Amino acid sequence: MPWDTEATRRRLLDAAVEEFAEYGPAGARVDRVARSAGVNKERIYQYFGDKDGLFRAVLERELQRLAAAVPLTLEQAGDLGDYAGRLFDHHTDHPHFLRLLHWEGLASGGEAVAEAKRAALQHDKVAAIADAQRSGLVTGAIGAGQLLYGVMALVDWWFVAPHVVRMTVGAEGMDRAAQRAAVVELARRMTAPDRDEPPTGATSR
Amino acid sequence: MPWDTEATRRRLLDAAVEEFAEYGPAGARVDRVARSAGVNKERIYQYFGDKDGLFRAVLERELQRLAAAVPLTLEQAGDLGDYAGRLFDHHTDHPHFLRLLHWEGLASGGEAVAEAKRAALQHDKVAAIADAQRSGLVTGAIGAGQLLYGVMALVDWWFVAPHVVRMTVGAEGMDRAAQRAAVVELARRMTAPDRDEPPTGATSR
DNA sequence: CGATTTTCCAACTGCATGGTTGGAGTTTGC
DNA sequence: GCAAACTCCAACCATGCAGTTGGAAAATCG
Structure with missing residues (x-):
């Protein structure tokens, strides 16, 4: 049978995403990754050095996927509620990422x-929000970085502390659609300009 | 030397808080806890059954401390910005708790x-917020549970994903006082009633 | 004070786990 | 077509780690 090194690599990463998302860097088992990928354990050490290297490779791939899937352009930065919704959707479809991110943290x-x-990527997003603040679409009462922080916190926490969510909103509050609507509305309110808040300057557009 | 079983128990818990907060349930080492407590490892198994039992005991103690230190009464539920600030202060003074909570999650x-x-505790808080909604102090546009969710998410995330925070707001944004101010302001805006939003009903006060 | 129970520890056990090795099959370069 | 280089695996190794044991010192009880 011919070899397909790229495929072995990918199968290892695919298996590793599952494993690390589920058990974290400390709880993950290298043997289990290899077994689940149908590849010999030794391959992991050739390709990724050690367990930690595998974790970093996994996280890096997921980071790229997120960045590609959920951008925040200058035009989009005016509606952070929408951005929150798009982030929420991506995390709903790719539930591994946030778990990996917080294991890392x-x-x-x-x-x-x-x-x-x-x-650098975050910096660009903050700059886009600052621009939206200048054009009066987003409140200028709070720093752009803090606003981005707020949106991420609101979106992420559903996935990171599901047990606290369950104890707070009950089983009926675990409905994804309801959570999405709540997050969008919370983000809107949090970032909305005051009723009479004026634009503060020229935008870069 | 006389014995003090309550003290040994407490020293084990104190050491275990540090250990579990730092490394999580999987990464924590029972030997390290015993060594750091200056107590023989076997004591842990007598007192707490096994590693997981120790983790649960640790978490339970911290949960009680938090509940005692940061209440949310009917009177306080009208100002969720203030509640956010008090939560933030407690977590700043007791940085282990949130890490334990999220390891758990x-x-x-x-x-x-x-x-x-x-x-039950969360339910009481949600009820208090619902009451504040009826008296028009907090917006009724979003469910009380979702509002409580939002406040917790905003407060907690600084501590849970410090690396993302660092990449978002930069080293200068890591100032605790600035973070506290941001959280309070974000929570206020998120929970404020609309300008002409009327009270919706009788309060329980 | 003597018998019994309780607290505590040093040393031990067994196994799970991260990482390695030697060699066999496969591709590549000349 | 053959030698060098690369991919892959089964089996192996060392150690780190959760949990246990046997017995000594301290308390309790009569």
Whole structure:
């Protein structure tokens, strides 16, 4: 049988996403990843160095997918409720990502995976929101970075602390559509300009 | 030397809080807890059954502390910005708790620690907010449970995803006082009634 | 004070787990 | 078509780790 190194690599990553999302970096088992991928364990060490390298590779791939799927352009930054909704949808369709992200946040203390690239990406989003603030579409009473923080917090927490959500809103509050509507509305209210708030300057558009 | 069983128990819990908050249930090491507490490992199994029992005991104690320190009474529910600020202060002073809570959320799939008691507590808070909605202090456009969700999400995320926060608001945005101010303001805006929104009914006060 | 129970510890056990090795099959370059 | 390089695997290794055991010191009870 011929070889397909790219496929082995991909199958390992696919299996690893599941494993790390479910159990986290400490709880994940390398043997289980290999077994579930139908590939020998040793391949993991050739391709990714060690367990931590595999985790970083997994996270990096998911980060790229998110960035591609849910952009925040200058035009879109005026409606952060919509952005919250799109983020929510992506996380609903790809439930692994947020779990990986928060395993990372809790477990690894030092530099984040692909920190520079991610920081630059966030910076662009903050700039887009600042622009929307200048054109009066978003409140200027709070910093653009803080607003982005708020939106992410509102979207993410459903997935990160589902047990607290369950204890707060009850089983009937676990409905995805209802959660989505709530998040969009909360984000809108949080970011809306005051009724008589004037635009503060020229936009970059 | 005389014995003090209550003290050994407490020293184990104190050491375990640190350990579990830092490494999570999977990453935590029983030996390390015992060593750091200056107590023999076997004591842990006598007092708490197993590693998971120790984790639950730790979490339960911290939950009680939080409930005692940051209440949400009928009178206080009208100002959710203030509640957000008080929550934020408690978490700043007790940084272990939120990490434990989110390790729990990510790691354990089934029933939560002390689920019934916690659910009842949350239910009371939701009821208090619903009351504030009826008296027109808080917007009625969103369910009370969802509002409580929003406040918790806004407060907690600083502590849960510090690496994302760092990449979003930069090193200068990591100032606690600034974060507190942002959270309070975001919560106020999110929960404020619309300008002409009328009270919807009688309060229970 | 003697018998019994309780607290505590040093040392041990068994196994799960991250990582390695030696070699066999497959492709590539000349 | 043959040698060098690469992909892959079964089996192996060392150690880290949750949980246990046997017995010594301290308390309790009569």
